[in-house]
Amino acid sequence: MTVPPWSAIGGWVSARLQRRMVMAHAVVLIALSTVFLGVVSGLYRARLANEMERASLQVSGLLQAALENAMLKRDLPGLRAIIADLGEDRDILAVRVLSPDLEVRFASDPALEDEVLDTVAIRLALASRNPITDLGAGGAEMVRAIRPVPNQPRCQTCHGTVAEHPVNGLLIVDYAAEGLGAEIHRSMLTLMLAGLAVIGSSLLASWWVLRRTVLAPLARLTTGTEALAAGRLDHRIAVVGQDEAADLASRFNDMAVQLQGAMSQADSDRAVLQSVIDAIPDAIRVISPDYRIYIANAAYAAHVGQSLDQIIGQPCYRSSHGRSEPCIETLVVCPIVEARAGRLPLTCRQAHRKGAASDVHVEVAAAAVTLRIDGEDVPCVVEAIRDLDHQARLSQEQRLSELGLLAAGLAHEIYNPMSSINLLLDAARRDLADARIDAAAGHMKVIGEEVERTLKVTNSLLALCLPPSEDPVLVDLDRVVSEAVALLGYQARQSGSFIDCDIVPNLRLLGSESDLRMVVTNLVLNAIHAMPQGGRVRVCGRREGAEIVLQFSDEGIGIAPEDLGHIFLPFWTRRADGSAGRGLGLSIVQAIVTRWHGRITVKSRLGAGCTFEVHLPDPDAHLAGSSVESEELPA
Structure with a gap:
């Protein structure tokens, strides 16, 4: 598709601000020059016309005087000669003398005589009795001077009274206006050339000033914005001068400094945010x-x-x-x-x-x-x-870690019955050698009891090692709590502590036996660690409404109020006896209790010990309620 030339030129001009401004300036200057040239030309033309009118009236006035003298002398040949001589002048086209009824009586060209010359300008001059110059008579190339010849007393003999015939006739002289048009054309051409020279000089000066004061600063601003867009936030623009462009460059530099600071702060905030969320153990x-x-x-x-x-x-x-x-x-x-x-x-x-x-x-x-x-x-x-898989592994690792802490106590609990068994076996062998059957049978009975005691300890340890079951089962609270506490007997004696266990009979829970053992083990061990100088740990179990409440109390140093909000957080630990811990015990206890739809609370005073209460749903609550109601019925 062919692009029109004016569209191509328009596109070329629109592509650059410098071209648009120069073109706009040129259009404005040309328009103003055209208007100015038209006004000056009109004024000049009017001035020349006035000068020609004045000159024509002066000539017609002189001619009138000569004609009046000739007519008074009745020198008609002389009058014709004067008119003919005037007609020979190259600037005069024709000379006529009209009667009041507008008939040509005398003319420089005899062919013009006896015709009637009736125009608006002639009638206006006849009516006003004043000289008139008609610039448009006979076309644009002629100026007509019309002078009424008034009746005078000396002319009344031939023309009658002034009242009856105020005008004796009209003297009309037609002047050639070709010189006026040529003069006007020469003047307009001169003004046009001068205007073009002024426009060219003005455009050149404007282009230079525009390039220096506007385009150069804009180019620097463009370079600066491109640098910022490319990420070079340290780029600054040179401030030249003290004008608006310099102020704009200074403001641009201030903006760049603020932007650099804001981006640096944003990067810092983003890094801090990333560090904060990276510190969270969960994904x-x-x-x-x-x-x-x-x-x-x-x-x-x-x-x-x-x-x-x-x-x-x-x-x-x-x-x-x-x-x-x-x-x-x-x-x-x-x-x-x-x-x-x-x-x-x-x-x-x-x-x-x-x-x-x-x-x-x-x-x-x-x-x-x-x-x-x-x-x-x-x-x-x-x-x-x-x-969840990692959480399960972590829970099991915590179980094994706690079992490691029980190892010494378990060894002592197993060593004592095994030593007794060893002594009893020696005694039984001697009794059998001496045929003391009854004595040997008594020793064997005690050996069986010690073996049963050892098996009970090992079974409790195995039950604690088992992973939690997914499906809930009914758990005998008295049995499980007693077995879990028994495993901690050695640790309690080593620290000078005592464990009292008071569980209401026939309490049951719906959950996991290994979970319950883990809860008891963690809370009792925490109580022992909270009493570095020894003390008493109480483990109580009771029914409250529709809940089973397990209470663990110690006489330790207590928990500071500012730490109460952190004790259930993973990896948070503050053991009073200075022993190392992983900080997972209480968080695992809370997770177990929550999983079995329960809750755990804590009360503590510094120096006065601490009490943890575990509240779990009572699966026998409806049975207990029915029993109470039956007891209240009259016999």
């Missing part, structure tokens, strides 16, 4: 509405086996589920879908894929959060992901 990720991961922490990177650079910007379903499209809503609880429906916060369980390995079972706690991204408020979802 954290923030997902935008288009399923893309906006923020993630180091724990999440380790969880999925990828680097943070690979994770950020990646779809969440690809990162954690290894899918190429969003998860199926009917098969997987998707927090993004739930957020759109307004069903956050929520907690759900999912299976995440770690590299090419098998699925990892996780618990996802999701909540809605609004972040400002690229200047807009974007509704996002933050997920806290906990590895």
Whole structure:
């Protein structure tokens, strides 16, 4: 397609500010010059016309005097000669003498005589009796001077009275106006050339001033903005002069300094935020509405086996589920879908894929959060992901760690009956050698009792080592608590402590026996550690309404009020006896109690000991209520 020339020129002009401004300046100057030239030309033409009119009237006045003298002398040949001589002048086109009825009586050209010359200007001069110059008579190239010849007393003999004939006739002289037009054309051409010279000089000066005062500063600003856009925030513009452009450059530099500071602060805040979320042991990720991961922490990177650079910007379903499209809503609880429906916060369980390995079972706690991204408020979802498999392993490791602490006590509890068994066996062998059957049988009975005692200790230890069961079972509280406390007897005696156990008979719980043993073991061990100088630990069990309450009290140093909010946090530990701990005991106890729909409370005073209470649902609450009601019925 062919582009019209004017479109190409317009595009070329519009491409640069300098060209547009110069073109606009040129158009304005040309328009002003054209108007100025028209006004000056008109004024000049009027001035020349006035001069010609004045000259024509002077000539016609002189001619009138000569004609009047000739007519008074009745010298008609002389009158014709004067008119003929005037007609020979190159600037005079024709000379006429008209009667009051506008008939040509005398003319420089005899062919013009006897015709009637009737024009508006002639009638106006006849009516006003004043001389008139008609610039448009006979075309633009002629000027006509019309002078009425008034009747005078000396002319009344031939023309009658002045009252009856105020005008004897009209003297009309036609002058050539060609010289006037040529003069005007020469003047206009001279003014036009001068105007073009002025316009050219003005455009050149304007271009130089524009380039120096506007375009050069704009070029520096353009370079500066390009540098900032490229990330070179330390770029500054040279400030030249003290005008508006210099002020703009200074303000640009101030803006660049502020932008550099803001970006530096933003980077620092982003690094602090990343450090904070990296310190969280659970995997954290923030997902935008288009399923893309906006923020993630180091724990999440380790969880999925990828680097943070690979994770950020990646779809969440690809990162954690290894899918190429969003998860199926009917098969997987998707927090993004739930957020759109307004069903956050929520907690759900999912299976995440770690590299090419098998699925990892996780618990996802999701909540809605609004972040400002690229200047807009974007509704996002933050997920806290906990590895259930790792949590289970950690719980089991804590069990084994606590068993390690029991090793010395268990060795003592087993060593004593085994020593007794050894002595009794020697005695039984001697009795059998001496045929003392009854004495040997008595020794064998005691040996059986000691073996049963040893088996009881080992069975309690095995029960504590078992992982928690997924399905709840009825647990005999008196038996399990007593066995768990028995395992801690040696540790208590070593620290100078005593354990009193008071469990109401026939109390049962619906849960896991190994979990209950872990709760008792952790809380009693904590009580022993809280009494470095020894003391008494009380373990009580009772029924309160629809709950079973297990109470663990000690006479230790207590817990500071500012620490009460931290004791259930993972890895937080403050043992009074100075022994090393992993800080997981109370967090595991709380997790176990919560899993079996219970709660744990703590009361403490510094120097006055501490009391933990575990509240769990009573599976026999309805039976206990029925029994009480039956006792209240009259016999």
